[in-house]
Amino acid sequence: MFGSMQRGVNAYAKVGLETSVIAASPHKLIVMLYDGALSAIKNAGKHMSAGQIAEKGAAISKALDIINNGLRASLDKKAGGEIAGNLDSLYAYMTERLLTANLQNKAEMLEEVQTLLTDLRDAWTQIGEKPATPSALASHYPVMASA
Numbered sequence: 745m746f747g748s749m750q751r752g753v754n755a756y757a758k759v760g761l762e763t764s765v766i767a768a769s770p771h772k773l774i775v776m777l778y779d780g781a782l783s784a785i786k787n788a789g790k791h792m793s794a795g796q797i798a799e800k801g802a803a804i805s806k807a808l809d810i811i812n813n814g815l816r817a818s819l820d821k822k823a824g825g826e827i828a829g830n831l832d833s834l835y836a837y838m839t840e841r842l843l844t845a846n847l848q849n850k851a852e853m854l855e856e857v858q859t860l861l862t863d864l865r866d867a868w869t870q871i872g873e874k875p876a877t878p879s880a881l882a883s884h885y886p887v888m889a890s891a
Contacts (some may be wrong), residue, residue: 771872774818778865781810785842785858792851804846807857811835811842834860 788803816835821828838857845853 771868774815774868775865775872777810777814777818778861778868781807781815782858782861782865784810785854785861788845789851789854789858792845792849792854800849801846804842804854808839808842811838831864834864 784803784807788800788807791797791800791803812835816832819828819832819835821832824831838860841853841857844850845857
């Protein structure tokens, strides 16, 4: 009984997330990526503390996937110029730190990446609250580069 209820809840949550993604602006999608990476890192820390190696690895892998195949892949280095290049380098650094944190069980490295992502998320959120410079938007929006 509980198993089928949990599957229903999970299916509902998945539909809710998919609906949020479809309805989200490009700016909101970047915020969602930051939120997903932060959530995965938080889970990795919990699993690390509990000695749950497989779960820790899966959570870190999820964070890496979001950073590399979401945030980093969305950068438009040509249109974003120096900002996009700096973000790319920062995402590469975060990837390195997460891999090392996973291999060496270093919670402080998870916290470091979490702090960096939180700072970027907060800055990105502030950009969305006021008109942004074209180069800041272009760093994550290839479409904005031609606007």
